[in-house]
Structure formats: C-alpha cells, structure tokens
Amino acid sequence: MSQDASGYKTTIFLQVIERGTPESSIPTMTYSQDIFIMKFLLSSLLLGRSVSAFYTVLAETYTPVDFFSKFNFYTVRPPLPSRASKFS
Amino acid sequence: MVNYISQSAASSLGLIRTDPTSVYIGVDSTNAYPSTGRPSVRLESKRTFQRGLFILDVAHMPAGCGTWPAFWTLGSSAGWPHAGEIDIIEGVNDATTNLMALHTTPGCAISGAGGSGNVISRNCDVNAAGQSPNQGCSISDARTTSYGTVLNSIGGGIFATEWNSAFIKVWFFPRGQAPADVFSSNPAPETWGTPAAVFQGACNIDEKFRDHRIIINTTFCGDWAGSVWAGSQCRTKASTCAEWVRNNPAAFREAYWRINSLKVWSQ
Numbered sequence: 368m369s370q371d372a373s374g375y376k377t378t379i380f381l382q383v384i385e386r387g388t389p390e391s392s393i394p395t396m397t398y399s400q401d402i403f404i405m406k407f408l409l410s411s412l413l414l415g416r417s418v419s420a421f422y423t424v425l426a427e428t429y430t431p432v433d434f435f436s437k438f439n440f441y442t443v444r445p446p447l448p449s450r451a452s453k454f455s
Numbered sequence: 456m457v458n459y460i461s462q463s464a465a466s467s468l469g470l471i472r473t474d475p476t477s478v479y480i481g482v483d484s485t486n487a488y489p490s491t492g493r494p495s496v497r498l499e500s501k502r503t504f505q506r507g508l509f510i511l512d513v514a515h516m517p518a519g520c521g522t523w524p525a526f527w528t529l530g531s532s533a534g535w536p537h538a539g540e541i542d543i544i545e546g547v548n549d550a551t552t553n554l555m556a557l558h559t560t561p562g563c564a565i566s567g568a569g570g571s572g573n574v575i576s577r578n579c580d581v582n583a584a585g586q587s588p589n590q591g592c593s594i595s596d597a598r599t600t601s602y603g604t605v606l607n608s609i610g611g612g613i614f615a616t617e618w619n620s621a622f623i624k625v626w627f628f629p630r631g632q633a634p635a636d637v638f639s640s641n642p643a644p645e646t647w648g649t650p651a652a653v654f655q656g657a658c659n660i661d662e663k664f665r666d667h668r669i670i671i672n673t674t675f676c677g678d679w680a681g682s683v684w685a686g687s688q689c690r691t692k693a694s695t696c697a698e699w700v701r702n703n704p705a706a707f708r709e710a711y712w713r714i715n716s717l718k719v720w721s722q
Binding site (some may be wrong): 381391420421422423424425426427428429432434435437438439440441442445446447448449450451452453454455 | 456457459460461462465472473474475476477478492496497498499500501502504507508523525534535536540558566569581588589636640641642643644645669670671672674675676678679680681714716717718719720721722
C-alpha cells in the first residue's frame with residue numbers, strides 16, 4: 368500500500384507470502400498505514416450497509432424570493448375521492 | 456367547504472405574501488361564506504421528483520377547528536393512487552400530533568419498525584381490508600410538538616423526508632434541535648438518529664412512487680376533518696364542521712403556513 372502526502376492518491380496491493388518465508392522478510396506497515404486501511408475498510412462497510420448516505424446535489428430550492436413562481440395554484444377539483452385529493 | 460383561488464386572487468386577498476425570510480400562505484379569515492367555500496390556496500410544484508431528500512423549515516402551520524392542512528407529495532404520472540402519495544405533515548381540527556402516511560395500490564406494506572412514532576396502520580393499499588378506506592399505511596408522531604398549536608408555539612421546526620429505493624423516512628426536529636448538517640451543503644440523514652416514521656417493508660418503492668409533485672394546501676372539513684368533528688372537542692363550537700367554517704372567519708386567523716425554506720436534495 369502507498370499513500371501520498373495528501374492522502375488522496377492511494378494504491379493498495381496484495382503480496383502473496385509463501386509458507387516458510389522468514390518474518391524478517393515480510394514487509395511491515397507503518398502505524399499510519401494501518402489506521403488508513405482500517406478507515407478505508409470501515410467506510411466501505413458503512414457505505415455498503417444501506418442506500419442512505421449524504422446528499423450533495425441541491426436539486427431544487429424554494430426560497431421567499433422565488434417561492435410562488437415554482438408552484439402552480441391548483442383550483443380545479445380533481446376526479447378523486449376528497450379524502451385522497453384533500454379537497455372538501 | 457374550500458374555494459381554492461388563483462395566485463392573483465390570493466395575492467389580492469392577502470392570502471399569500473413573502474418577506475425577506477419567509478413565505479406566508481393563509482386562508483380568508485375576514486369574511487363569512489354562507490354559500491361558497493372559504494378561500495384558500497393549494498400549491499403544486501411545477502417540478503416533479505423521483506426520490507430525494509426533502510427538507511422543510513416551517514415556522515407556523517394552519518391549526519384549529521375545521522382545518523385540514525397538509526404538506527405532501529403526489530404522483531403525477533398516473534391517476535391516484537397508481538403513482539403513490541406521501542403525506543409528510545397532515546392532521547385535522549385540534550389534533551396535537553402529526554400523522555405521516557403512504558397511499559398506494561395493492562402490494563405495498565410496511566413493517567412499522569425503526570421509527571419513534573406510533574404505527575397506526577401497516578398496509579399502504581388504499582383499499583386494504585381491515586383498514587378505513589383510503590387510510591394507507593400511517594404513523595403518528597409521538598410528540599405533541601409535531602403539529603398544530605404546540606408546533607407553532609415553539610416556532611415550528613424542520614421536517615425532513617428521505618425517499619430512496621429502499622425506504623421513506625420522516626424526521627421531525629423541533630425548532631433549535633436539528634442537527635447542524637440539516638442546513639449544510641451535504642446533509643447526511645444517516646447521522647440524524649431515529650426518524651419519527653420509517654416506511655419500509657414489502658413494497659417496491661420505485662414502482663409505487665413516481666414523479667411526485669410537492670403540494671402545500673389548507674382545506675376545511677371534508678372526509679376527514681368533517682367526519683371526526685363530532686368526536687373532537689371542536690363539536691362544542693358548532694353542530695357541524697361546515698357550519699363553523701362558513702360563519703366564523705376570525706377562527707381561521709391561525710390557519711396559515713409560514714415557511715422559511717424548502718430544499719430538495721439528490722445524491
């Protein structure tokens with residue numbers, strides 16, 4: 368695994384270690400690399416847990432400045448039961 | 456009992472107006488209407504939505520005997536209820552808690568688990584056996600701050616609705632209790648804690664809820680407010696809901712929405 372100073376560009380690779388390889392020959396990770404991998408795995412699990420996540424795209428906003436221009440004033444009784452249409 | 460009027464008429468009567476920080480949407484509280492409906496407003500968003508996070512900051516909502524206000528979304532691509540209905544804020548008369556509901560065709564039911572509210576009915580089908588006609592699946596907020604005069608007394612609050620392919624959830628945060636990110640540029644409902652209502656279960660949400668318009672309206676009496684009149688404290692004011700609405704304009708001075716903002720987010 369490697370991580371640049373910004374933490375954004377990351378490469379993760381697996382190394383196959385053959386049985387019998389001396390422990391001194393196995394690459395070790397630094398503490399910060401350990402933490403990074405733990406965060407990476409945890410966030411992956413969280414994101415995969417449900418559809419819900421944070422929202423980033425403001426699809427529409429209704430403010431006092433433009434509120435009424437973004438709505439129709441509906442005056443015609445729809446062909447529905449009043450309970451359903453909330454007409455009375 | 457209601458007479459929904461045009462934008463120009465509503466503006467002339469003073470039923471709609473804006474100030475720098477909020478929008479006012481009211482009803483006529485000046486005149487008696489012995490033979491015609493009381494003027495009111497029904498707004499339907501020009502834009503339609505399919506899933507998203509809807510965050511309403513409301514400072515005041517209509518309240519009082521004879522009123523039936525609602526903030527809701529309705530499918531526009533097919534006749535009711537083939538494209539679904541999501542009721543986010545709704546109640547009648549002197550109700551003290553908010554009732555959230557879904558209305559669909561057959562084949563949609565919720566488990567009722569996961570929310571803090573009281574599950575009233577689980578089958579979202581408007582013709583479900585064992586439920587009142589048009590009842591759908593419904594969950595009542597357990598808090599009296601969630602609706603009507605008590606909501607208004609605390610300065611309103613935030614109603615946030617998350618609608619995705621897996622569920623529809625509604626949070627209500629009384630004024631001053633909303634998480635900071637509700638107002639941020641990347642709201643994260645997953646961090647908001649237990650919703651008031653979780654609608655999730657044996658229901659294909661993408662199929663049952665399509666192309667919704669946001670609706671804000673205040674009506675009077677009708678199939679709900681009128682039918683429960685005799686069983687409410689409002690019965691002491693008049694023999695029928697209709698009589699009350701026709702002849703008591705001053706009783707509707709609190710029948711208004713004051714909305715600070717409404718935002719719709721997508722992922």
